[in-house]
Amino acid sequence: MSAALEGATPAARLQDDARLAAASRRRQRREKWLTHLWLLLGVLVFAFPIWITLVGSTHDTATIGRGDVPLLPGSHGLENYTAAIETGGSGRYRSSPAALMLWNSALMAMCIAVGKIAISLLSAYAVVFFSFPGRMLAFWTIFITLMLPVEVRIIPTYQVIVALDLFNSMAGLTIPLIASATATLLFRQFFLTVPDEYVEAAKIDGAGPLRFFRDILLPLSVTNIAALFVILFIYGWNQYLWPLLIVNDRSLETIVVGLAKMIGSGDTQNEWNVIMATAVLALLPPVLVVLVMQRWFVKGLTETEK
Amino acid sequence: MRKKVIFRGVGLPILLLAPQLAVTIIFFLWPAGAAIWQSVLQEDPWGLNSQFVGLRNFQEVLTDPDWRLAAWNTLIFSVAVAGSAMSVALLLAVQADKSIRGANIYKTLLIWPYAVAPAVAAVLWLFLFHPSIGIIGRALNAAGILWDYKLNGTQAMLLVIIAAAWKQVSYNFIFFLAGLQSIPKSVLEAAAIDGARPMRRFWTVVFPLLSPTTFFLLVVNLVYAFFDTFGIIHALTGGGPGKATETLIYKVYVEGVQNTNLGSSAAQSVILMIFVIAVTAVQFRFIERKVHY
Numbered sequence: 001m002s003a004a005l006e007g008a009t010p011a012a013r014l015q016d017d018a019r020l021a022a023a024s025r026r027r028q029r030r031e032k033w034l035t036h037l038w039l040l041l042g043v044l045v046f047a048f049p050i051w052i053t054l055v056g057s058t059h060d061t062a063t064i065g066r067g068d069v070p071l072l073p074g075s076h077g078l079e080n081y082t083a084a085i086e087t088g089g090s091g092r093y094r095s096s097p098a099a100l101m102l103w104n105s106a107l108m109a110m111c112i113a114v115g116k117i118a119i120s121l122l123s124a125y126a127v128v129f130f131s132f133p134g135r136m137l138a139f140w141t142i143f144i145t146l147m148l149p150v151e152v153r154i155i156p157t158y159q160v161i162v163a164l165d166l167f168n169s170m171a172g173l174t175i176p177l178i179a180s181a182t183a184t185l186l187f188r189q190f191f192l193t194v195p196d197e198y199v200e201a202a203k204i205d206g207a208g209p210l211r212f213f214r215d216i217l218l219p220l221s222v223t224n225i226a227a228l229f230v231i232l233f234i235y236g237w238n239q240y241l242w243p244l245l246i247v248n249d250r251s252l253e254t255i256v257v258g259l260a261k262m263i264g265s266g267d268t269q270n271e272w273n274v275i276m277a278t279a280v281l282a283l284l285p286p287v288l289v290v291l292v293m294q295r296w297f298v299k300g301l302t303e304t305e306k
Numbered sequence: 307m308r309k310k311v312i313f314r315g316v317g318l319p320i321l322l323l324a325p326q327l328a329v330t331i332i333f334f335l336w337p338a339g340a341a342i343w344q345s346v347l348q349e350d351p352w353g354l355n356s357q358f359v360g361l362r363n364f365q366e367v368l369t370d371p372d373w374r375l376a377a378w379n380t381l382i383f384s385v386a387v388a389g390s391a392m393s394v395a396l397l398l399a400v401q402a403d404k405s406i407r408g409a410n411i412y413k414t415l416l417i418w419p420y421a422v423a424p425a426v427a428a429v430l431w432l433f434l435f436h437p438s439i440g441i442i443g444r445a446l447n448a449a450g451i452l453w454d455y456k457l458n459g460t461q462a463m464l465l466v467i468i469a470a471a472w473k474q475v476s477y478n479f480i481f482f483l484a485g486l487q488s489i490p491k492s493v494l495e496a497a498a499i500d501g502a503r504p505m506r507r508f509w510t511v512v513f514p515l516l517s518p519t520t521f522f523l524l525v526v527n528l529v530y531a532f533f534d535t536f537g538i539i540h541a542l543t544g545g546g547p548g549k550a551t552e553t554l555i556y557k558v559y560v561e562g563v564q565n566t567n568l569g570s571s572a573a574q575s576v577i578l579m580i581f582v583i584a585v586t587a588v589q590f591r592f593i594e595r596k597v598h599y
Contacts, residue, residue: 031404031504038401039412042394046419046472049430052441056433069441123326130319131312138323145334147586151533151555152578155562155571156337156344164332176333179326199313209313238423240537245563256423260541263429266456268438279429286421294414301420301477302484 050283057081057276064272076273084277089262098281101255105237106285108173108254112236113229115178121221124187125213129199146181150242158245168249177242183228186303190224191217227300230293234286255282338579344572363573372549373557373574380532380553383467387535388527391471392520395478400508402479403486413483420476424469425537431469432542455543459550462543466551469542470535477530478523485519486512525589532581554578 056064058077063070089095127139150157157176166172194217202212243254253261259282262275290297313319345363349356367373402412419427437443437454446453455462489512497511513520536555539545545552545560552560558578562571 032406035401035404035406036408038397039416042398042401043412043415046416046475049427049434049472053430053433064439067438067444069439069444071441119325119329122322126319126322129313130315130322132316132319135319138327141330141335142326145330147583148334148338148579149533149582151536151558152575152582153334153337153341154558154575155568156340156575157333158562159340160333160337175329179329179334184326209315209318212313234421238421238426238537240423240425240540241559244540256425256537259429260425260537263432263541265544266432266436268436272433272439275429276433279426279433283422283426283430286423287418290418290421291414294417298417298480301480 050280053276053279057273057280059273061271061273064276065268077277080273080277081281084274084281088258089271089274089278095258095262095278096250096253098255098258098278100251101253101258102281102285104170104252105254105256105282107170108239108243109233109236111170111174112177112239113232115174116180116183116232117225117228119178120180120183120187121218121225124184124191125217127184128188128191129209129212142179142184143181145179150177154241154245161246166246168247168252170252172246173243173252174236177236177239180232183232186224186228187221190221194220223296223299224303226293227296227303229300230289230297231300233289237286341572341575341579344568345576347569347572349568359569363569364577367570367573367577372552373554375549376552376554376557379463379549379551380555383463383470383535383551383553384528384531386467387470387474387531388524390467391474391527392478392523394471395475395523396482396516396520398475399479399482399486400512402483416479417476419473420480422473423537424473424535425541427473428466428469428538428542431465431472435465435468457547459547462547462551466535466538466542469538470531474527474530478527481519481523482516485516489515522589525585529582529585532578 052069052071055070055073057080059070059074059080060076063074084098086097086099088097088101095101123138123142127135161167161172161176164172166175198216199212202216207215238256239254240256240260243252243257247253247257255278259275259278262278263270346358346360347356348359348362398416402409402416422430432440434440435443435453435455437447437456443453443455452458453461455465493511493515494507497507502510532553533555535553536559539551539553539556540559543551545556554574555578558571558574561567561574
């Protein structure tokens, strides 16, 4: 192209430049449109299942059972959600009322998130700020839990729960899940960045280790705690295998497990509208947590994986 | 790990560590030990009698055609989930990284599926692909494709893969986006000035720079597909039809909980434990490298 331009008059060259610039602008605009198109497609693929579920939860059983899947909301939303919340699944596959299951899930998620954060803060504090025999052993013992997810020790853990008489209890549901190597590692990492001068100053002021922890370290850790809380709340809320094993008492059923039970083997005769309402109720709390606390969420996610 | 100023005392730190260590020992180490112990025993289903059988349980597991099928299913499932969830996420992350209007809104709308429980994700996709009430299931049948994931093993596998991948895209998206944003703009500009076309620029400059993220995500995605998708399979197919969607984790559950074959279940657990330990080791070696990078 430069060879062709060399022979051209200045005016023609100018014209050529303008044409090139216009072409490049057009290409950029086309690229922008393409970018929007891809992202919109992604958003739609993500949202489509939820939309259908939302819509389905506002129609009556017959409409859905017939297979006329509507694309727009109907007028039975109120009664479906009332049915789900107050009585739960009432067909062949029963479940507890969603109100109870939501409460159980919330309690379980809170206990797991708060428990994990609390014991991880304490153990990270001990490992970083104290020098005592067995420190490394303690650290590695905690670290090893990373390699032993519930899924690889299903039966023996179940036997331990039965032996300790924790079967069918909120304690059995939550306590075994609160050991956390990732949370401990995260706090340890953060504590190591706290300047030594803080400890020195605290010591000079006569503050003991517990006082230092409460008045200085905890306030400094607030951001990390918030970020971790978002991740752990979702982790707790979404538990499936563990509640399935440890609880068969209907009054302790969590919403994720209860929802799956309502489906049974997926018969066409199911009360699909109530099931869909329950599905919306099951996914709403953790999704809201992510949307409201988006910044903490991204921070928590990327930092716990370091 | 070393602090210059450290508090003294032994009692207090032990006390601080006690809750974490207690939970770890009682609910992690003891059961893991028990799994190893049970894996070399032959026990009757009521737990009354047991005898030492050495590695026979392992031998039986490894030669069991059902276990081999589950291993094969796990492989197909994991590779498909990791592959599709990662490529879709990379495509979206590259788009979201460009300076366009509304980029933040897109990001918000792309990250929320992370919060959906695997079992709930399964239920959402069931609503779509159910052969008689699902909009896509019905459309497929109307188009002459016999679709019923409750009868057709391949279709069942496809459905669990879709549900599992759908949920994992958000996670990968967040990490890919963070990876893209950490690439210095000057590198990209240099490539642009050299006249590299956008596609070429991506594969020769951006993608290699993303390789630490990609490798990290590959490990995380495989682990996710292995362990965290139990809920999807349990809620959607129950391992069926036949054993078409039975993965290794699902088999441990079936063997231990439904068939109460403790020796075999324990042996399978131990095999999986070895796998996790290997993966964790790989992951941590890699992370050490990332620090230097």
